[in-house]
Amino acid sequence: MLIRIKTAVNIPEIPPEVEMETGTLRDVVRKAFGGTHFADDVIDPRTGDINLDSLFDVRLNDVSYLALSQGLDAVLCDGDTVTLSLTLLGGG
Numbered sequence: 621m622l623i624r625i626k627t628a629v630n631i632p633e634i635p636p637e638v639e640m641e642t643g644t645l646r647d648v649v650r651k652a653f654g655g656t657h658f659a660d661d662v663i664d665p666r667t668g669d670i671n672l673d674s675l676f677d678v679r680l681n682d683v684s685y686l687a688l689s690q691g692l693d694a695v696l697c698d699g700d701t702v703t704l705s706l707t708l709l710g711g712g
Contacts, residue, residue, distance in 0.1 A: 621698035623648055628705045631656060645680050646670060646692040648702050679703040 624637050625648070633656040638648060649670055653662040664671050670678075670692060678685045680694055681701055688694045696702075 621696065621700075623696055624699075624701045625652055626701060626703045628703075633657070634704065640696075643696055644690075644692065645678065645685055645688070645694045645696060645702065648696065649678055649692070649704070652702070652704060675707050677703075677705045677707050679705070 621641070621643075622637055622639055623643075625634060626636075627634055634652050638651050640647065640651070646669075650663055653659050656662070662671055662676060663669070678692070679702070680688060680696070682703065685692050685694070
């Protein structure tokens with residue numbers, strides 16, 4: 621299946637799409653960030669799990685993973701779109 625990846629910022633290491641047999645939202649995020657220079661900030665190097673305190677918001681077909689009943693374990697379908705957005709920090 622082909623999964624499209626959209627980002628709000630240009631990160632050359634993140635591919636615009638990934639091909640996989642089956643998988644979850646967690647799998648796609650691991651693939652997307654695995655080759656980046658800041659992978660350890662997004663993927664916990666000890667557990668291999670996604671750091672939920674990272675600077676990125678993860679959405680599946682424009683729905684935040686927090687609103688999905690299965691969260692990051694949501695099973696993906698061919699043609700789904702995963703959006704990775706930089707979370708802006710507050711300040712003033």
